[in-house]
Amino acid sequence: MxxxxxxxxxxxxxxxxxxxxxxxxxxxxxxxxxxxxxxxxxxxxxxxxxxxxxxxxxxxxxxxxxxxxxxxxxxxxxxxxxxxxxxxxxxxxxxxxxxxxxxxxxxxxxxxxxxxxxxxxxxxxxxxxxxxxxxxxxxxxxxxxxxxxxxxxxTRFMPSRKKLVELIDSGVIGEVTDVSANLSYPLEHKARIMDPQMAGGALLDVGVYTINFIDMMTPDYHLDRLNSVASFTSTGVDQQSTTAMWRSKPGKPTVMATATSSTLSVGTRRGMVMGTKGYMIVTNINNPEKVDIYNNQHQLTDSITLNEGQITGxxxxxxxxxxxxxxxxxxAPSMPHADTLRVMEIMDSIREQWGEVYPFER
Missing domain, CATH: 3.40.50.720 (NAD(P)-binding Rossmann-like Domain)
Incomplete structure (x- = not known):
């Protein structure tokens, strides 16, 4: 250890x-x-x-x-x-x-x-x-x-979150410019996933992790705008989507962030944080296992295990x-109410762009 x-x-x-x-x-x-x-x-x-x-x-x-x-x-x-x-x-x-x-x-x-x-x-x-x-x-x-x-x-409560933010703050990859996150699993055999009455679909089940990953890797950044596209299941819930977000913070470069989720495919589960001096690749944003750090020559400079000692996470x-x-x-300090509400508002904005409305919202 x-x-x-x-x-x-x-x-x-x-x-x-x-x-x-x-x-x-x-x-x-x-x-x-x-x-x-x-x-x-x-x-x-x-x-x-x-x-x-x-x-x-x-x-x-x-x-x-x-x-x-x-x-x-x-x-x-x-x-x-x-x-x-x-x-x-x-x-x-x-x-x-x-x-x-x-x-x-x-x-x-x-x-x-x-x-x-x-x-x-x-x-x-x-x-x-x-x-x-x-x-x-x-x-x-x-x-x-x-x-x-x-x-x-x-993922908000795991010790891995603190470690990843510390690495970014250390300047090892320079100023953050891009963040991407993917989480996709074949889930359409689950009735609740396919049910609009239960708020089914990829976004609220797996996409929420991609948005939280981006939010955690760019703390205190403001969401300026977002563009999102999606495809839908036969029952009318979102199946696959990609969302681009522009996030800003005074004195920092504007960050371009991309979140991809699906209930159809086996995804990479990968998170990437890219900067002016290098980049970090996080294995499994749904339960971070390790982070690999690369310099500006694409050389692996460090690999850090993130989930040692946990029971289940x-x-x-x-x-x-x-x-x-x-x-x-x-x-709770790791997920205060303001953060919960902010993520819910982002997902509302994404669904609004798609025109996805759950039956009980009509």
Missing amino acids: TQHSETMLQETASQATTSPEKTQPVNVAILGAGDIAHAMATTLNGMLADERYAGLVRPYAVATRNSKERAQEFANKYGIPVAYGSYEQLYEDPQVDLVYIATPHALHADQAIACMKHGKAVLVEKSFTANAQQARRVLEVSRDTGQACVEAIW YEYQVVEAAKARMNGEIE
């Missing part, structure tokens, strides 16, 4: 220290039982067994929409004490501190609001909501109730959401 990786682990462990406000572990409930819910259950059990996170959280409950049997099956698999066959039963349980919302995009807003009005903090899977209007409504309830509300866009967002709950804060 590198010295940098050891430092990152120490920082993450220090973040998990419990506060005076709550000495007991944060009881985490999972809303939904799909693929991403299984990943979170695996993460929570991994955190229980990891001394860095000892005493911070515990998996407490799982709820499905209308199947106690399915919920119990999930609970048995992961050793979760409580299983509910309806979301309402979970809302009413006073022992739940933090709810991880793992349902389709179109359901996030109402579910997050219900949880917060019942005194629970929420960690809401990406995309946070289906559109910015819903996001504003959710964030308003967070402010009104004082409940923590965090978007679970895991989801643990970092859990730490920040749990700490927010414990400390009485309504947002």
Whole structure:
């Protein structure tokens, strides 16, 4: 393990220290039982067994929409004490501190609001909501109730983000001029992806990562304009798209950024940050594995591993959401509400250019 990786682990462990406000572990409930819910259950059990996170959280409950049997099956698999066959039963349980919302995009807003009005903090899977209007409504309830509300866009919370920004700030590639990001998976076998009523399509599911990557690599830059094109599935949701964004910051060159996503192809998952002295290539923007640094002669000068020591990668967002709950804060430092809303507004602008409107938005 590198010295940098050891430092990152120490920082993450220090973040998990419990506060005076709550000495007991944060009881985490999972809303939904799909693929991403299984990943979170695996993460929570991994955190229980990891001394860095000892005493911070515990998996407490799982709820499905209308199947106690399915919920119990999930609970048995992961050793979760409580299983509910309806979301309402979970809302009413006073022992739940933090709810991880793992349902389709179109359901996030109402579910997050219900949880917060019942005194629970929420960690809401990406995309946070289906559109910015819903996001504003959710964030308003967070402010009104004082409940923590965090978007679970895991790449924002990973130690790799800090390392990549440090490399850019070091000047190793000079001034940033171009950023590109691709994330594409064959996903059209999934019903929710093809369903307009569930805010399906590539943009909110995988495209959101490309936009977040660009946003993270150009922090404090202003979006001046964007142009976007897309193709659509037979059900009318976006299938493949490319978006060009021009981003500016006083005293810096204007950055040309390109985001590409698809539910049809096997993509490169690659992120690139290009500058006046060289460039960086990030392997897998969805869970950064390494970054290769090249000089102006296209020679590889360094290769840095980025994901050493992680359980699944989801643990970092859990730490920040749990700490927010414990400390009485309504947002997490790695993904504050302003950042969540800004990304949602960008995706609204992209869909507006395409003319893509979900049925419930009409």
